[in-house]
Amino acid sequence: MSYDTDILIIGAGPAGLTAARYLAESDVDYVLLAQEDVPCKDKTCGGFVPTRTLQDFNVSGIQGAHEIHAIRMKFPGMKMVKVEFEESVGINTTRENLGQAMLNLVSNASDSVRMRSKVVSLTPAHDGIRVEYEREGERLSVLSGIVIDASGANSVSSRMKLVRPRISNEAMGYGLQFHLRRNANAPDFQGINDFYYGREYSPGGYAWVFPRTREVVIGTGGIVTNARAESRKLTSYLDNLIQNIEPTKSDVAGATIYKTDAALMPLAGIVTPSHADGMLLAGDAAGHCSPISGEGIHYAMVGGRYAAEVGAMAIRAKNATSQFLARYESMWKKEFGSDLKWGLWLQKRFTSGGSSSMGKNFLASEKSQRVIAEMLVGMRSVRGAILASAPGYLRSKIRI
Numbered sequence: 223m224s225y226d227t228d229i230l231i232i233g234a235g236p237a238g239l240t241a242a243r244y245l246a247e248s249d250v251d252y253v254l255l256a257q258e259d260v261p262c263k264d265k266t267c268g269g270f271v272p273t274r275t276l277q278d279f280n281v282s283g284i285q286g287a288h289e290i291h292a293i294r295m296k297f298p299g300m301k302m303v304k305v306e307f308e309e310s311v312g313i314n315t316t317r318e319n320l321g322q323a324m325l326n327l328v329s330n331a332s333d334s335v336r337m338r339s340k341v342v343s344l345t346p347a348h349d350g351i352r353v354e355y356e357r358e359g360e361r362l363s364v365l366s367g368i369v370i371d372a373s374g375a376n377s378v379s380s381r382m383k384l385v386r387p388r389i390s391n392e393a394m395g396y397g398l399q400f401h402l403r404r405n406a407n408a409p410d411f412q413g414i415n416d417f418y419y420g421r422e423y424s425p426g427g428y429a430w431v432f433p434r435t436r437e438v439v440i441g442t443g444g445i446v447t448n449a450r451a452e453s454r455k456l457t458s459y460l461d462n463l464i465q466n467i468e469p470t471k472s473d474v475a476g477a478t479i480y481k482t483d484a485a486l487m488p489l490a491g492i493v494t495p496s497h498a499d500g501m502l503l504a505g506d507a508a509g510h511c512s513p514i515s516g517e518g519i520h521y522a523m524v525g526g527r528y529a530a531e532v533g534a535m536a537i538r539a540k541n542a543t544s545q546f547l548a549r550y551e552s553m554w555k556k557e558f559g560s561d562l563k564w565g566l567w568l569q570k571r572f573t574s575g576g577s578s579s580m581g582k583n584f585l586a587s588e589k590s591q592r593v594i595a596e597m598l599v600g601m602r603s604v605r606g607a608i609l610a611s612a613p614g615y616l617r618s619k620i621r622i
Contacts, residue, residue, distance in 0.1 A: 226364045227253045227367075229241075230368070230369050231372060233254075233505065234261040236522040237504035237506075261325050264483065269315050273599075274600050275312075291414070294415075298420035305591055311601060347365065375506040385501050391450075395486065397485055400481075406436070417598060423467075424443060425444040487506065487516060488506055499544045502532065510562070515597075520600060589611060
């Protein structure tokens with residue numbers, strides 16, 4: 223079968239750009255379509271990138287990168303605790319700066335990456351996928367052997383139910399952020415990320431405070447159904463953090479809000495399927511986001527790489543059936559499936575304050591606090607964190 227391109231990628235986020243990077247290094251033709259004019263522009267995100275991600279994918283030269291050397295955590299009914307690290311555990315950055323750094327790693331971006339291109343339909347046709355998109359007022363069409371949909375939580379393919387429906391509101395998260403800025407003469411913020419768990423800070427989710435040099439992102443979020451059921455506005459949680467909650471109140475004193483943004487984020491744990499005939503899902507479109515920290519950049523990049531590898535294999539084998547593409551799902555499940563599964567389990571306990579198996583005694587342990595901190599910054603897997611810090615009787619119940 224003759225295609226206009228072997229593989230078409232939708233979305234220029236971490237998943238899509240990583241897929242493009244690895245396809246550019248192969249002998250497989252691809253095209254990437256993205257609606258925005260700059261990769262990741264205006265994408266709602268706390269912007270933390272773990273050190274392991276930067277190292278695993280050899281990403282460097284990110285403009286405005288703000289190194290993180292400590293985190294603070296506040297659990298229901300407990301005082302805030304601080305965990306420091308000897309070396310940087312990651313960086314905070316804008317998604318636009320991260321997107322530009324990742325685009326620079328795509329060797330043939332000028333030929334294959336098409337920004338300002340909005341995909342409007344996907345139609346199975348002739349053993350491939352017909353993709354229609356709009357670019358600069360013109361409606362265009364491409365026939366592709368495989369489509370990698372990395373277009374976000376409300377993905378193009380989910381709207382057309384080509385792989386599966388959109389993740390339900392009972393498992394979909396909603397995040398709202400304030401962006402604050404100090405004046406030009408003020409010092410940079412410290413390299414500390416804050417996590418607040420409990421209903422004082424969110425509608426059954428958590429809040430975060432992530433600094434970027436003289437700017438800081440303060441966000442809150444929770445499951446969509448919980449947020450809708452609340453009579454309290456989400457902005458009031460952020461106002462409370464800024465006006466009343468230490469250390470955030472002191473940290474942001476004198477800073478002004480210059481932007482507000484919001485977005486959906488999947489907090490569903492493992493979501494399947496992530497493949498169909500001629501289709502692969504990656505990033506938020508596949509549900510690849512940590513339910514415990516909201517971090518999805520690392521999982522998106524791993525998923526993007528695996529989608530590129532399996533997509534290239536399928537093109538060479540001339541077999542883009544769902545059965546062949548299923549190996550992609552096996553790969554990402556093996557790599558980080560347990561993080562999604564047990565992250566969901568742990569998130570419910572953190573936000574509720576814990577039960578007999580995850581109560582204050584457990585969270586008050588300095589050992590447990592460090593292990594949890596290492597998990598939040600990507601130094602430990604969720605499973606590894608539970609096994610390292612949970613009581614023996616609880617460990618005996620864990621089977622992954």
